[in-house]
Amino acid sequence: MNTGHKDIAGTGPVLAKFNMDEILNCMHCGFCLPACPTYAQTGLETYSPRGRIALMKGVASGQLPVDAEFEHNMNACLGCRACETACPAGVPYGGLLETAREVVQDHHHADGKPSAVRSLVFRHLFPYPKRVKRLGTLLWSAQALGLQKLASRTGLIRVLPGPMAEMQQAVSRVASPWKRSKRQTVMPAETPNTMTVGLFTGCLMDILFYETNEATARLLTKAGCDVVFIKDQGCCGAMHAHSGEMAGAKELAKANIEAFERSGVDYLVNNAGGCGAALKEYGHWFRGDPAWEERANRFALANRDASEILVELPPLSFTKPFPARVTYQDSCHLAHGQGIRTQPRELLRSIPGLDLIEMRQADSCCGSAGTYNLTQYEMSMQILDGKMVHAEATQARIIVTSNPGCLLQMKQGIIRAGLEDRMEAVHIMDLLNRAL
Structure with a gap:
């Protein structure tokens, strides 16, 4: 049937890509406006969720072209999904944005x-x-040989694009190939076993934050879990999906689903808010696919964030006080994408001696948003600098977060604000492990 809508790349009408029911659910009420970081920075309607949805509607109906302006407005979005929390109509903006970028x-x-x-x-x-x-081995080699420090001291680091040159300051020491090769396949429970879980190690997470994955596994074993490092798991596909590479995202998802099915574990646990949101949305990715939808839904239901599952398990036993003033920065995809807000705070409050100070607008985006801090550097830094004003006001010694991208961004924010001597950024799993 000829719908009269413009075809793209021979894949059929653009209308077929979008879910028009979801688009039309947007009432243009404006509740999303105060929640949107890019609208707050610019005041532009096209930088707001409802404005972007209006552009999607125009493209889907063939009234607007898929041009450079449409691309710019879609890419200028952080994809933080704070608008979903604010939306009274429950518009699934994150999925619509992924579709727009795919188009x-x-x-x-x-x-x-x-x-x-x-x-x-x-x-x-x-x-x-x-x-x-x-x-990861190349990065470790560069660090081990002192090339990273040498490049910074001599100014050679300026050969990198500005955002990458600044971001590298926040990258911690990468685990050596030898250390990574010594990882056990299974870490047995240290207390009476309650369940067997697989740890989703991620791709860059297991390179840049190998110790965080190890700390997460140790915490789970102390809470009574056998922890399995599942063979053949890989990238969650979030970066592909957020960048419009949906076909590639689905191929990565299929590999992870198959690896999980072979493993026989009860749950798959992750410690990265962005990865976790993607893993829990595999059912949505394969909606209508007779071969994969049911398997993807089973996989999604078996996924848990580490903080989510730790509060359900026997409490961790802390043997001594950990006196520290701490503030918590929500991961957007943990808070808005997965609705997980209280669990990380509950774990932090369980640490004896810790003083948790709530940051103003803790659940607003820090500006990391996957690769946003590289592709939309100026906007990202404006948002980060505003976030650091709220962080500094807490007078906290430690900023805790639950996503690797957020962690790098907050480390960079501390450097930009000149607070290295009195503030550090730490992943919640590392802080819990440190307190134990």
């Missing part, structure tokens, strides 16, 4: 303008765990 990429493929960098990252790096590990 943009379809348009580029149709025009024969695929990006070499995108192709390298999304097609030749992240789908291959061994290549990601080799990248």
Whole structure:
């Protein structure tokens, strides 16, 4: 049937990509406006959720073209999903944004303008765990040889694009290949066993924050879990999905679903808010797919954030006080995407001696948003600098967060604010492990 809508890349009408019922659920009431960081920064309607949905509606109906302006407005969005929390109609904005970016990429493929960098990252790096590990080994080698410090001292670091040159300051020491090779396949429970869980190690998470994964596993064993490092797991696909590379995201999801099914574990536990939100949305990704929808839904239901499952298990036993003034920065995809807010705070309050001070607008985005702090650097830094004003006001010694991207961003914020001598950023799993 000819719908009269514009075709893109031979994939059928743009209308078929979008869920028009979801688009039309937007009442344009404006409740999302105060929650949107980019609208707060600019005051532009096209930088607001309802404005972007209006543009999606125009593209889906064929009234607006998929042009550079549409692409810019979609990419300027953080994808933090704070608007979903604020929306009285329950509009699933995150899914609509992913569709819009997929439509943009379809348009580029149709025009024969695929990006070499995108192709390298999304097609030749992240789908291959061994290549990601080799990248980690290269980074470790550069750090071990002092090349990172040398480049900073001599100014050679300026050969990198500005955002990457600044971001590298926040990257901690990468675990050595030898240390990574010594990881046990199974870490047995230290207390009477309650369940067997798989730890989702992620891709970059297991390179840049290997110790955080190890700390998470140790905490789970202390709470009575046998922890399995599942073979053949890989990237969750979140970066692909958020960047409009949905076909690639689904291939990564299939590999993770199959690996989980073979493992026989009760739950799959992750410690990265962004990854966890993606893992829990596999059912949505495969909606209507007869071969994968049911399997994806079972997989999604078996996923838990580490803080989510730890509060359900026997409490951790702390042997001595941990006196520290701490504030918590919500991960957007943990708070808005998964609705997990109280569990991390409950775990922090369980640490004897810890003083938890709530930060103003703790659940507003820090500006990291996956690769946003690289691709939309100026906006990201404006949002980060505002976040650091609220963080400094708490007079906390430690900023705790629950997502690797947020952790890097908050580390960078501390450096930008000149607070290195009196503040540090720590993943919640590392802080719990430190307190034990």
